[in-house]
Amino acid sequence: MAKHVVSGSKRTVRAVNAATLARLREAGLRPTRQRLALAALLFDGHPHGRHVSAEALFGEVRAAGAKVSLATVYNTLHQFTAAGLLRELVVDPGTSLFDTNVGDHHHLYFEDSGDLRDVDADRIEIKGLPATPKGAEVARVDVIVRLRRRS
Amino acid sequence: MAKHVVSGSKRTVRAVNAATLARLREAGLRPTRQRLALAALLFDGHPHGRHVSAEALFGEVRAAGAKVSLATVYNTLHQFTAAGLLRELVVDPGTSLFDTNVGDHHHLYFEDSGDLRDVDADRIEIKGLPATPKGAEVARVDVIVRLRRRS
DNA sequence: TTTTTAAACTAGAATAATTCTAATCTATTG
DNA sequence: CAATAGATTAGAATTATTCTAGTTTAAAAA
Numbered sequence: 001m002a003k004h005v006v007s008g009s010k011r012t013v014r015a016v017n018a019a020t021l022a023r024l025r026e027a028g029l030r031p032t033r034q035r036l037a038l039a040a041l042l043f044d045g046h047p048h049g050r051h052v053s054a055e056a057l058f059g060e061v062r063a064a065g066a067k068v069s070l071a072t073v074y075n076t077l078h079q080f081t082a083a084g085l086l087r088e089l090v091v092d093p094g095t096s097l098f099d100t101n102v103g104d105h106h107h108l109y110f111e112d113s114g115d116l117r118d119v120d121a122d123r124i125e126i127k128g129l130p131a132t133p134k135g136a137e138v139a140r141v142d143v144i145v146r147l148r149r150r151s
Numbered sequence: 152m153a154k155h156v157v158s159g160s161k162r163t164v165r166a167v168n169a170a171t172l173a174r175l176r177e178a179g180l181r182p183t184r185q186r187l188a189l190a191a192l193l194f195d196g197h198p199h200g201r202h203v204s205a206e207a208l209f210g211e212v213r214a215a216g217a218k219v220s221l222a223t224v225y226n227t228l229h230q231f232t233a234a235g236l237l238r239e240l241v242v243d244p245g246t247s248l249f250d251t252n253v254g255d256h257h258h259l260y261f262e263d264s265g266d267l268r269d270v271d272a273d274r275i276e277i278k279g280l281p282a283t284p285k286g287a288e289v290a291r292v293d294v295i296v297r298l299r300r301r302s
Numbered sequence: 303t304t305t306t307t308a309a310a311c312t313a314g315a316a317t318a319a320t321t322c323t324a325a326t327c328t329a330t331t332g
Numbered sequence: 333c334a335a336t337a338g339a340t341t342a343g344a345a346t347t348a349t350t351c352t353a354g355t356t357t358a359a360a361a362a
Contacts, residue, residue: 030329032339054319069341074320088244094349095319096244108281111290119281128275129296130259139262139297145280146290181358183310205348220312225349245320246348 017044027083037066038076042086042100049101051089051116057098091116091144106143119145168195178234188217189227193237193251200252202240202267208249242267242295257294270296 016031020039024031041060042050052060058073077098080086087099091109097116104121124143132138167182171190175182192211193203203211209224228249231237238250242260248267255272275294283289 030338032329034340067341071321071342072340075339090241090244093239093241093247110287123281124277124279126275126277126294130270130274132298135301136261136298137301139299142293142295142297143277144293146293147283147287148290150286150288181309183358185311218312222313222350223311226310 016040020044023085027080027085029079029083034066034068034072035076037061037064037068038073039080039085042080042098046100049099049118051097051099053095053097055095089142106141106145108145108147111146111148119143167191171195174236178231178236180230180234185217185219185223186227188212188215188219189224190231190236193231193249197251200250200269202248202250204246204248206246240293257292257296259296259298262297262299270294 016036017040020036020043021031023043024035024039029035038057038061041057041064042052054070054073054077057077058068058070061068061073077086077088081088081098084102085100087102088096089099089107090096091107099118101118106119106121106124108117108119110116121141126141126143129141167187168191171187171194172182174194175186175190180186189208189212192208192215193201205221205224205228208228209219209221212219212224228237228239232239232249235253236251238253239247240250240258241247242258250269252269257270257272257275259268259270261267272292277292277294280292
């Protein structure tokens with residue numbers, strides 16, 4: 001896959017994924033060192049998407065050696081979400097997860113293990129929903145199937 | 152509607168809804184002054200159910216003149232939830248709502264107003280969900296339809 | 303009724319997740 | 333390369349929730 005070099009920074013910097021770079025530019029977000037590091041962790045080499053909390057991503061990015069503050073992780077996750085690069089979801093009260101799969105899909109949540117799996121929306125049909133009121137539109141439909149070990 | 156008088160307390164106390172009292176007893180929860188006050192706000196005179204946050208309920212119970220601490224509100228909401236008298240749900244990251252409707256149902260969320268409406272599950276049919284894995288069972292299915300003003 | 307006791311309640315401290323602030327830095331533009 | 337708008341940061345602040353440990357109370361026993 002093609003790599004580019006980001007110019008304009010003081011010490012010219014490691015190669016980045018071209019698609020990631022393009023994604024940021026399209027979203028009107030400057031491709032800063034921090035955003036690139038976070039985007040790499042979020043989007044590179046995860047063909048099936050991932051679900052990540054702010055704290056977990058913060059851990060990863062620092063483990064990867066990048067200097068990024070927790071505030072920036074939060075800022076970036078929200079900016080990516082606003083730009084349509086991520087989707088925020090809550091399966092357990094208390095913390096948000098960010099989903100790199102922004103296609104129309106739903107979730108299977110294994111309460112015991114905490115495992116969360118995507119289910120393509122086009123495999124699913126939901127009938128009987130009330131008519132969307134005039135002047136409103138459906139922003140999104142979230143389906144979470146919660147599974148537990150059979151008793 | 153029939154009322155009972157709770158005995159055993161120091162100053163014999165105001166009449167309470169018999170159904171509420173029975174509900175607590177069935178759940179193995181002592182009908183304390185605080186639980187009765189909270190249960191009254193939650194369950195009495197709300198035929199269509201309600202969605203309430205801990206803070207909001209705390210406000211209501213104190214406005215009603217009862218002395219109940221915030222810790223007790225949280226304890227009670229969780230005990231009621233464990234007893235199947237309430238259902239916890241999250242529509243917005245950051246805070247939990249407690250739903251007095253514990254029947255099988257889903258939600259319509261108006262993002263602009265914050266309004267939340269129940270949709271009976273038996274009006275709805277969901278097809279194409281993946282098979283429940285062996286050894287697991289569906290604990291519950293949450294559907295949240297998020298609506299916003301049409302752009 | 304009084305006593306006993308486990309359960310429940312409480313204020314306030316503690317924690318967890320997230321947001322804010324205001325100072326510093328840097329990617330882009332001229 | 334200088335100017336500047338935008339981005340980053342550490343740490344403080346805020347918000348929602350949980351915990352602690354001392355006090356009160358409902359229910360059971362006497």
